[in-house]
Amino acid sequence: MNRTLSYPGGSLDFKARPLVMGILNVTPDSFSDGGRYFDAGRAIAQGEKLAAQGADIIDIGGESSRPGSQPVGEEEEKRRVLPVIKRLSTQLKIPLSIDSYKPGVVAAAADAGARLINDISGLRAAAMRRLAAELELPVVIMHMRGRPRTMQKNPRYADVLRQVIDFLRQRISAAVQAGVSRQRIIVDPGIGFGKKLEHNLSLLRGISRLKKLGRPLLIGASRKSMISMIAGEDAKSRLAGSVAIACLAAEQGADILRVHDVAETVAALKVWQAVGSIKAVSSV
Numbered sequence: 001m002n003r004t005l006s007y008p009g010g011s012l013d014f015k016a017r018p019l020v021m022g023i024l025n026v027t028p029d030s031f032s033d034g035g036r037y038f039d040a041g042r043a044i045a046q047g048e049k050l051a052a053q054g055a056d057i058i059d060i061g062g063e064s065s066r067p068g069s070q071p072v073g074e075e076e077e078k079r080r081v082l083p084v085i086k087r088l089s090t091q092l093k094i095p096l097s098i099d100s101y102k103p104g105v106v107a108a109a110a111d112a113g114a115r116l117i118n119d120i121s122g123l124r125a126a127a128m129r130r131l132a133a134e135l136e137l138p139v140v141i142m143h144m145r146g147r148p149r150t151m152q153k154n155p156r157y158a159d160v161l162r163q164v165i166d167f168l169r170q171r172i173s174a175a176v177q178a179g180v181s182r183q184r185i186i187v188d189p190g191i192g193f194g195k196k197l198e199h200n201l202s203l204l205r206g207i208s209r210l211k212k213l214g215r216p217l218l219i220g221a222s223r224k225s226m227i228s229m230i231a232g233e234d235a236k237s238r239l240a241g242s243v244a245i246a247c248l249a250a251e252q253g254a255d256i257l258r259v260h261d262v263a264e265t266v267a268a269l270k271v272w273q274a275v276g277s278i279k280a281v282s283s284v
Contacts, residue, residue, distance in 0.1 A: 001214050002183060005138050007095055007115040012056065012138075014216065014255045017269055018246075021097065021258040022047075022055035023222065026080045027064045027072075040083045047088045054266035058092070059118055059258060060084055060109075061099030065193070074104045081105070082112050089113025097140075103127045110135050120144055120193065122171045126178070133179030140186045140218055141171045145194025152194065160199040161206040164189050168213055186256065188218040192226065200226045204245065207252035219249040220258035243268045 003015040012019055024047050028038045036042065047058050062080035063072040072080075077100065089096055089112065097116035098109035103125065106117055117139040123129050132139045143164045145155050157163050168187045176182050189203045189210055200221070203210070210217055227233050227241030239261055246257045246265050250272055259265045 001216070005184070005186070005216060007138050008136070009115065010095060012095070017273055018250045018254050019056035019256045020054060020262055020265055020269070021057040021059050021218070021220075021256050022050035022053070022262045023258060023260050024050065024058050024060045024084070025064070026060060026062050026084055038080075040080075040087075043084045044087050047084065048091065050262045051092045051094055053263040055094060055262045057095055057097055057116065057256070058088065059097040059099050059116075060088075060114070061118075062105070063100065065099075065120055074102050077102065077105050078108050082108055085109055085112040085114050101125070101128065103131045106131060107135070110137060116140070118142070120190070122167065123175050123180075124171075129175055129178035129180060132175065132184075136181070136184070138184045138186060139175070139180065140188050141168060141175065142188035142193065142218075143167050143190040155194045155196055155199065157195075157199060160195065160202050161209060164203060165210060165213065168210075172213065172215065182215070186216045186218050187213055188220060188258075191219065191221040192224040197226050197229050200224070204248065207249060207254055211253050216255040217253070218256040218258055219245075219254040221245045221249070222257075222259040222261065239264060247272050 005012040024043060026038060026043045050058055060081050062077040085096055095115035096113060097118045098106055098114040099118040100106050101119045101121040115137060117132055117137050119128060119139060120142045122141045122143060123132060172185055175185060191200050191203060222242045223238040227238040231241050233241050242261060243264050246259060247268050249257060250269060257265060
């Protein structure tokens with residue numbers, strides 16, 4: 001697999017370590033920040049902060065995807081994200097990602113300066129597949145059971161890892177058939193999206209199998225409720241558990257880590273890299 005991913009105006013290189021994707025929710029009802037960055041000015045300031053902390057990508061979303069959340073109209077979603085994307089795309093050297101499954105929002109975000117697409121619906125909509133092919137931007141294809149409003153209502157799987165891999169393989173095929181370059185596809189198993197604790201743990205244990213899809217792998221487990229279930233960590237932070245999962249995912253070969261706590265994750269990855277260098281030297 002090629003260890004770089006091109007986008008208009010640049011490229012992403014995950015040869016040395018996983019890339020850190022900083023999360024920027026421009027919503028009033030995010031599970032993690034409770035609307036702290038709903039104001040465009042605060043969102044822009046937070047985006048600048050994430051870049052300064054070492055983010056390689058900033059993922060900007062205007063609709064909450066927390067369990068039970070309600071969808072937002074396309075025009076409202078644009079109103080939330082476009083001013084932030086326009087401003088940050090001119091100020092930052094790192095690429096911006098648009099977190100949306102709506103073709104109209106994604107097209108407008110690309111015009112405003114977004115250089116990646118993060119579609120939690122897995123490019124299920126034919127219009128999104130056509131748009132992704134037309135824009136020629138890297139695209140994240142994620143697995144999700146149902147929709148955010150209903151996804152946590154008793155999710156069941158016979159074999160969650162196999163079923164998620166099969167889904168992602170099918171979505172890759174559909175995207176390629178629609179004209180999306182396979183070299184621009186990133187896959188995400190959708191930790192917490194229509195999964196119980198045991199499902200999430202199975203997916204995290206199975207990263208090496210997910211890597212066999214042959215595409216860059218994104219893991220987004222930051223501040224998910226599974227951390228409180230395991231460690232009892234406060235829902236407003238879940239920092240220690242989030243960083244632990246990021247390092248475990250890195251060790252297994254994850255290529256992109258989608259996180260809220262950029263500074264802490266970047267620091268942890270530096271330690272992880274240093275330990276890896278020591279192991280490499282000692283084995284010579």
